[in-house]
Amino acid sequence: MATARIEVIQKDNSPGMIQNFTVIVLSATEVYVEWVGADSPICCPVLAYTLHYRKIHGSDNEQKEIVTGTSVNLSRLDEYSEYEFYVKAYAKEGAGKESRKIRVTTMESVPATIPExxxxxxxxxxxxxxxxxxxxxxxxxxxxxxxxxxxxxxxxxxxxxxxxxxxxxxxxxxxxxxxxxxxxxxxxxxxxxxxxxxxxxxxxxxTPSIDPELPAPDLEVLMINNNTVRFYWSLGNISEPVLGYRLSIHKILEQDGMTADVTEVNATTTTLYKSGLELEKFYEAVLMVLSTEEKVVGMVPLLFQTHNPNMPALPPPPVDLKPYPLSSSTVSFSWRPPRTPQDIIYYTVQYSTANNSHKVTVRSDLPRIVLDDLDPFTWYNMSVRSHTKSVHGPYSNPVLVRTKEGVPTAPSNIQIKSLSKDRVRLSWTAPSKVNGEIVSYVILYNREPGHSDDRWTSVSQNGSSTSAVIRDLSDDTYYFKLKACTRAGSGPSSPVIQVILKGCSLDCSPDSLPKHPHTGTESPLGGVPDQKLGIIIGCSVGLSSIIICIIVVLLKQR
Structure with missing residues (x-):
């Protein structure tokens, strides 16, 4: 394999080193990069810069962006990934030195897949x-x-x-x-x-089947010491042959995950000891009666608490919690009383938003309640506990429920810019309270601000957009307003903005008139931009030159 040596020589007239090189992370996929222009001789000004970047892990391929200014927004990066950046200046005489290298990590995003x-x-x-x-x-x-x-x-x-x-x-x-x-x-x-x-x-x-016609066995539990219990049971009249029993025990109220401890015994056993249990913990025991081919022909669940045998047990929490959103601000919450010999008098419901530590409690004498004054489209943690005449038990494991969508507030920061005498560009920011997922924006415009909404022209824009161009306007003055929409409907309108198209070459707002782009004064010429005027003059001169050349060629041919 042939090899060659490459020597890079930096000439005296090449640009100097980049100064104040900065990389700012904007999102999970975007960064903002800026620097101070490199020093260069008067004879050899900087023509452009190249921004170099590479992902630290997963790929060694360096990518490059050509930049004519001293800043750039770089998008389409990978989420939560570390990148290295540097920049170089280029003049006619060659490239300058590399800037210092900066490493940054893009922001987090949601996972791209789900667990198996x-x-x-x-x-x-x-x-x-x-x-x-x-x-x-x-x-x-x-x-x-x-x-x-x-x-x-x-x-x-x-x-x-x-x-x-x-x-x-x-x-x-x-x-x-x-x-x-x-x-x-x-x-x-x-x-x-x-x-x-x-x-x-x-x-x-x-889930496995069970014969609902067969009676459930009677199951009782007795504390022997702080970590040992004795289960004993008896059967009613079961016509099916009994081949054995299966006892499944698991802790409840555990946020670290739960697994069941399963024991099978023969048909002659009606007592079982379980040791190694944790003190002051709630457990659920499920006794199953097994017939041929391990068919379950009888079953009974039982909640109990491990406790000092000389002290009374606390009542277990309710089971089968069922929250159901009724509207954007109300949730129906129901549960089943726990299977326990203790007499449950009433319940306490506790709820809070999923990301808020402030908890609200409400008493309920029935195993159901309707909670109101909730925030729209918000996740709530809900749990409930049981009360006897003298004591109360712990709260159940929380269940999550999200209220339905509500209508959003109005879009804000609306800016309107004239693109021509019959076109304008609108831009805005999302509502401060979305109350759901924005599915669309409705742009309303009319020549008369006092008309009802059904008499305004409306244009729908995708909910992910925050800008739009309105075309085919035929008058000098228009009034604009915007609404945001969720699946629950459209929210209130933004304030009305008046736009004067004739001579409006800058951003328009409710209290601004068209101004000259450089002096800030009103343009007596209708605000024709200098760039457009230059283009028109340049095109005219070029066209004239072409015509003259054609005439000269024709005259020579004669």
Whole structure:
């Protein structure tokens, strides 16, 4: 293989080193780069700059952007990735020295994919969900939590949130012989991937069946010491042959994930001791009666608390929590009383927004309540606890629910610029309170500001846009206003802005008139831009030169 030596010689007239080189991260995919122009001799001014950048991990390919100024916005970068930047100046005599190199990391975003999950059942009323971590290159940040979604074909999805280090969770309180669809999302500090925007693949799992005609066995628990309990049970009249029993025990109220401890015994056993339990913890025990082919022919659940045998136990929390959004500000919340020998008198509901530590509590004498005065399109954590006459138990694991969308506030920072005598460009920023997902903006314009909205001309713009060009205007003066729309409807209009097209060559606002672009005074010539005038004169001179050349050629041919 032939090799050659390349020697780069920097000439005396080449540009100097770049100064004050700065890289500012704007988002997960965009940075702003600026610098002070390089010094150069009068004979050899700087013609352009090249911005060089490369991703530190995953690719060694350096990319380059040619820049004629001293700043640039660089977009389409990878989320939460480290990049290295430097810049060079170029003159007629050659390139200057490289600037100092800067490394920055783009901001976090939501993960680009979802975890893969596996499901099993240890009883007809639970599903053990286990998932794998997302590959590092698809996380787009640091995973801080997970959400577990589960639903039936006809029900709204229920949501449980757990910590980032949890990779398995036991979903309880389910119906037997029922198809459930499950999904797990990983989230960063920015949030979670959108369920609505992606066709994520839900995992189907059918819970085991149970014969509803057969009576449930009687199950009781007795504390032996601080970490040991004794279970004993008896059967009613069961026509099916009994081959054995399966006892499943798991902790509840655990945010670190739950797994079930399962023990099977023969048909002659009616007592079972369990030790190694944690003190002052709530557990759910599920006893299943097994027939041929491990068919479940009887089942009973029981909630209990491990405690000092000389002290009374606290009442367990309610089960089967069901929040349901009724509107953008109200949620219906219901639950089932726990199966316990203690007498439950009333309940306390606790709720807060998912990212707020301030909690609101409300008393309910019934196992249901309607919560109002909530914020639109907002996730809430909701839990409930049981009260006896003298004591109360702990709150249940929270369930998540999001209120329905509301209408947004008006767009703001509206700017209008005349592009010609019949076209204007509008730009704006999103409403301060979106109250949902913006699906569109409606631009209204009219010659008379006093008319009702149905008499204004309307143009719809995609919800991801923040600018638009309005064409085919035929008068000198127009009035504009904007509305933002969610799926709940359109919000209020922005303030009306008057636009005078004739001579309007700068940004227009409600209290500004067309001004000369350089002096700031009103233009008596209607504000024809100097650039346009120069183009017109240049084109005229060029066209005249071409005509003269053609005439000279024709005369010579004669």
């Amino acid at each position: 999950i596996e499901t099993t059942s240890t009883s007809p009323t639970n599903i053990q969900v286990t998932w794998r971590e997302i590959p590092p290159e698809l996380r787009n940040g640091i995973i801080t939590r997970h959400r577990i979604y589960y639903k039936t074909h006809s029900s709204q999805a229920k949501v449980i949130e757990v910590k980032a280090n949890v990779t398995s969770y036991l979903v309880t309180g389910l119906r037997s012989d029922t198809d459930y669809y499950l999904l797990v999302l990983a989230g960063t500090d920015v949030g979670y991937p959108s369920l609505e925007e992606h066709s994520w693949s839900w995992t189907l799992h059918q």
